[in-house]
Amino acid sequence: MALQISATNPEHPALLLELPWHLPLEEWPEHHLVPLPRGISRHVVRYARAGDEVVAVKELAERPALREYELLRDLDRIGIPAVDALGVVTGRLDEGGEPLESVLITRHLGGSMPYRSMFETTMRPATMHRLMDALAVLLVRLHLAGFAWGDCSLSNTLFRRDAGAYAAYLVDAETGDLHARLSSGQREYDLDLARVNISGELLDLEASGALHPSVDPIDFGNEICSRYHRLWEELTRRSVYPAGKYHYIERRIRRLNDLGFDVAEMQIEHADNGDTVTFVPKVVDAGHHQRQLLRLTGLDTEENQARRLLNDLESWMATQDDYAPGDPLGARPEVLAHRWVREVFRPTVRAVPLELRGSMDPAEIYHQLLEHRWYMSERAQHDIGLDTAVKDYIDNVLPTTPTPPPPRPDNDTTE
Template sequence: MPLQMIGTPSDPGLLRLPWEIPLAEWPGHHLVTLPRGISRHVVRFVRISGHVYAIKEISERYAKREYELLRDLVRLDVPAVEPVAIITGRTAEDGTPLDSALITKHLQFSLPYRIVLSGGSVRPDTLTRLLDALAVLLVRLHLVGFYWGDCSLSNTLFRRDAGAFAAYLVDAETGELHPAISEGMREHDIEVAHMNIYGELLDLEAGGLLPQTVDPLAFADRLTEQYGKLWAELTQDEIVEEMDWHRVDQRIRRLNSLGFDVAEMMIRRKAGTSRLLVRPKVVDAGHHQRRLLRLTGLDVEENQARRLLNDLDSFRVSNGLQHEDEAIVAHRWLAEVFQPVVNAIPPELRRKLEPAQIFHEVLDHRWFLSEAAGRDVGLETAVRSYIENVLVFKPDEKAILPTAEGGEAITSSSAPAE
């Protein structure tokens, strides 16, 4: 069978890669070095025309299956790496058949959980945010009917999301997508996640790579506890008195604060009482993301969107625009506030953080400066101080720096800058 590429590749350079050579033997000038977790398959990163792709060598059957699953997850708006193509019909120069390859886009500004936890000291609040992000990812997967079957520190990436982190699935090889996940499958998925994560942490501990602040069992236990609390908040029934309707509104607000929309509520009267049984029937993530995208075209993480929307709302009030059309106010905020901040960042520093994260940190920096000065120092002063005193000292979270001598790229620090 001849070499074949199936998918939506945007760069013809992918076809010119040395597919006749086993991935483990690819010459270094094709590759870039990036932090990654452990894998049962050979995985390499390549850079073509300024874009970075992850390539995994795997059998044709599983390559096609994982490609379709990742496409489904992207369609369902679940945080996962984006599939690009699969390469089949690979043969070595001597005619020996080679495994197929799955190509995905590298998620910029991301790092595997395993790398973060093995990168030295991890502060307790950072650990909490990492746990919360992973719990949210598992809940979002289960809400759309996806059974992962292999959640681990190596199969999960994190990206900064304002003051928190957002977690992404990077390996769907063992996954299954159903119209709805059964209770048994959901519980088993959490058990597997607990076992895998506990095992990986013990492995890091044995190698002297785990910070002393991290207790392997307590970490794994807390993940399942956080998952359970969030799942209950999203799916459990709640009995309210007919006069306590505000409790339903409170619950909707709690769900929104977690980043979930309530698309539908199921409400029924409890037999023999004057109480109502309320349950969120359909929930979806991205409440603030979608509002910001609709108003400004900015596609960012959920917590970043919440922070930017808060600033947009403050801009509206401070400029007396409460009665103005929301879309018009958003356009003014984008042109007068957000873009000037982003444009003020020197080109050589723009690889440090993505624009929405920079804007969020500038707002934090402005608050600290204003508290110290006893007055509002203004956005222009805050931006200048942030660049000179904060941003220049941060590692490049985009992970790739200009190619070093010998063809390999220099990688940024694997630990998150705090």
């Protein structure tokens, strides 16, 4: 039986041949290995250098290795956050000619850490909530794609923060199954396995003294499930919004915000009986909205203002005929964002007389107008439109609003 390397990239076999496949993974020399944190595993797993890349190498039997390799490639094709499968090595023999187990090779996800390692450090409550949210998003995305994980755990999940976004990535797909669609029973079984595994690992960390006292293992596992259920309901229920009910869409965005999620993408399908809206959620770090709004529009705002304006921008873009996410022929988000600034944001702000603005900057004015439209639409039970909201805000709100004092000069040191 000859050594065989099946790889996704023609360049990888040559690089991988440099690794000592004739040795059991536990005996690999240190100069081949990279000391990176890893979770617990039923198999031997090591990080190694292959040319300029760092790869994760997992030793297991040939059949499950090939199966997991194909599953990871399937997940990549449908856009699920998971590690990249690079190859499988079979036909390994030791120096005495005895067979060794096959190995699965995946690309190390740069800047990532196993969830288990995150809980071995002192963690702020806000960070812990974002970790829960990111894991709930991953589980929902897997289930929406028809993938039953079968072994979700802190060790089998990687956490990475990239450009402000919090994301969880699947590492181990060995026990997974991909279906056309999961039943409610399949989803609940998978979720219950995740709850037991996650709480079990946290109890293990607690017993070793590595878990922060503020983290309750049982509560954390249950909270993951609660967040999953709330997000699943909010994302999967199909709502058709009649014409003139724009504020219903905004209400749903607000519920997602209350759950700790932002809208990464929104798609609106037009039909005779109304508009069907689909949301894709994401979890973000502090300051993300400021950076995102500045990048798209050039508007430099406070974080809460930016979040509100981005929601409005996303809603507006989804109504444009040339908005086609993923379509190279569609308008780019930056193009649409600048059109929104030119056609929506600036005319709306300019409609408010200078003498009534006080010390409010343009972003705050627009934020206040969006809030006013929201409340008026809720009372009227239909979208009253931005023009009507602006007029009512000028006539009935601004004249009764106390004008705040102007900002102090930069050189004013008065306490």
